[in-house]
Amino acid sequence: MYSNSIYFSGVVLAAMLAGASCASAAPSASWRFDQTHQAGANFKALVGPDVPITGTPKYITDAQGESLSLDNQSLTLAERSSQVAAILPQQNITVSMWVSLDEGREWGGLMCVMQDTNDFERGWVLGYNESKFTFGLTSTGKKRMTYLAGKTSFVPGRWYHLAATYDGKTMSLYVNGQLEAQSTEQSGPILYPEAMPFVIGTYRDDNENFPMQGRLREAQLSKEVLTPQQIAAQFQPQATLIQLPATTIKPAKPVPGNKKVLLIGTDGTRPDKLEAANTPNIHALMNSGAYTGKAQTRMPTVSGPGWSSMLTGVWSDKHGVKNNAFTGKNYGQYPDFLTRLEKLNPKFSTFAAADWEPLLTTLSGGPLVSDNVDVKLAFKGNYEESDKTIAELSAHYLAHENVDAAFVYFGDLDEIAHSVGPLSPRYTTGLEKLDKYVGQLVAAIRSRPTYAQEDWLILMSTDHGHVDRGGHGGPSEVEKTIFFLANGPSVDKTKLKPEVGIVDVGITALAHLGIPTDPTWNLDGQVQALKSPPN
Structure with a gap:
């Protein structure tokens, strides 16, 4: 004793x-x-x-x-x-x-x-x-x-x-x-x-x-x-x-295989306006995959907490981000899903591209996505131009490079909503541009020489909505309501649960790659719309 x-x-x-x-x-x-x-x-x-x-x-x-x-x-x-x-x-x-x-x-x-x-x-x-x-x-x-x-x-x-x-x-x-x-x-x-x-x-x-x-x-x-x-x-x-004899507890590490993930993030996207727009590429993913325009985020409905919740799988009381200054961030304990993947096994090939600086860089309190990620393309300046560049460079990378998990972010639509509101024709035009970018990324994946042997999961979501006049941060339904889209051979739309949260996105990406949620990670999200999630 x-x-x-x-x-x-x-x-x-x-x-x-x-x-x-x-x-x-x-x-x-x-x-x-x-x-x-x-x-x-x-x-x-x-x-x-x-x-x-x-x-x-x-x-x-x-x-x-x-x-x-x-x-x-x-x-x-x-x-x-x-x-x-x-x-x-x-x-x-x-x-x-x-x-x-x-x-x-x-x-x-x-x-x-x-x-x-x-x-x-x-x-x-x-x-x-x-x-x-x-x-x-x-x-x-x-x-x-x-x-x-x-x-x-x-x-x-x-x-x-x-x-x-x-x-x-x-x-x-x-x-x-x-x-x-x-x-x-x-x-x-x-x-x-x-x-x-x-x-x-x-x-x-x-x-x-x-x-x-x-x-x-x-x-x-x-x-x-x-x-x-x-x-x-x-x-x-x-x-x-x-x-004493050596005793290890080390389980088999998850290893890269034929399962791949692309998460497309689009800032400030109202589901009702997306559904009504002429967006054939996105609608094709909706129709052949699992989609809901009634997913939810939580207060505060701003980008720092929203993207943090999506990529880490926990709400702001855990990841610590409650504003766009990223003060209080706790990414050491709750990393983004790409970083978690790298820590589980650095042999996974990861990629991220974005034009909102704190997502990938140290500017304005970032980065959310850590430097453990293999390739990061960060842009600053005109969102309309940088979105176009992100689509082109990301499509080239997805088509020609070895990649297991990717996150591609587009920021212009949120800028438009802040400027003229989501009810404006300009916002609808922004959705149509976004659709072309999504089409580029999907075409790039399908052009890969190894595509027939791969199992790609395409996820798409947003961080928050907008009030009709433009703006967000409050508790209204149009600000808290987001969309969740999953498409690929491993998707089963009947497995999409009645309640879908922004914290489900990154967890679903990890699950598709064969990585079950460890209870000790203390995550908040759940796997959505996969035929056979890992145990």
Whole structure:
């Protein structure tokens, strides 16, 4: 049994083996990740705050007991580190864990409070880079992060004890009780980011989230710097863990195949006006596919939240975007479907084109679609001209390049509605132009030399409607009502559910590619109109 008063690496008073006092070994936070310490929707802390659980946790039992299985998942102690300020070390720090990884990656995190964006580097992270364990930290004396890399190359599925320390002068990294790297580049207190989360099992800041695949046994955080002897004493009581056979939880990755997806996004498109317009290409997709002009988005009915909900599969209370400035975005936890696809397997070939800047670029608070996507064509300026260019370049790419999933956005129709309203002849003309662009994209797909062997799903939708005079952002039905269109050999219009939401679009795209919705992703949407969605 574990003590609820003082806990250190699974053993009460273990540090006394090295001649240390009980007080010197006491952590500010300590957690054990097993069913015994699960209390409802939390892991009950041995010391410090409890860790919330998202979804249904999975456990693996070995000869030494249970551990938490994470399959591209993570734990968030707090969305803002200020919420757990009481446990955060300000200068002296020791962070330690027992961890087993199934695979390496370029930027891997195991416990962190950090921001690393271009030259803005703050906080600390215990993690891994490919097969080496790492420890990164930024101090007030340097204001740039130093990364230590250990010497040990981890074996997938084996257990390792990691510990990292900093005392205001020296950073140290230990693996299995042995010192493997040191640096004296940093000096002074730890320099924290202002509003980053405290996470376990991932490398996460405001624009990146790289969750681990493997197992967690326990973790501790201390405001004291443990000596090498104390760290060795922390490791020794469970040293037999490193002798256990390798156990990986890694499932087969989804792999690219003959199923392909094109999502066409058209901004500010009223379903009733689309249905009444002379749009033969779009109507052909409607008539031979699954279509509803009564799908719904939610308040606020503006583009930032709308496109975020469509591409991430969650509403604004989760993705965080509630305006067109994209403040509060949480794309690290809820990425767009193309980025999620890339994170599941970078072998998928992804493409995006758009002429509203924040969808693909850092302008105006973006990007919504991350740089993990293989090819992004971003345009700025005249929407009428750039829509035409997007159609031409995207059609060429779809016809001639290897692509598994694509998102193509057109913005001019929304501009027209704002200018003269959706009841105007100019808006109808804009719909007819849009129809020609859609025809170009569909023709490009069907011209592919491999088209006969492929199973293309064409999805089409919009982010919001418009009031009759032009404009949106309010709660009226014409602003909240959107359309959903799905066309392709795998579409079954009888599977289109009575209630369709904007959050269903990206999820349906992933499902067609053979990727079921993982409950731990905590998505809001549902698969629509597919004959055989994955389980």
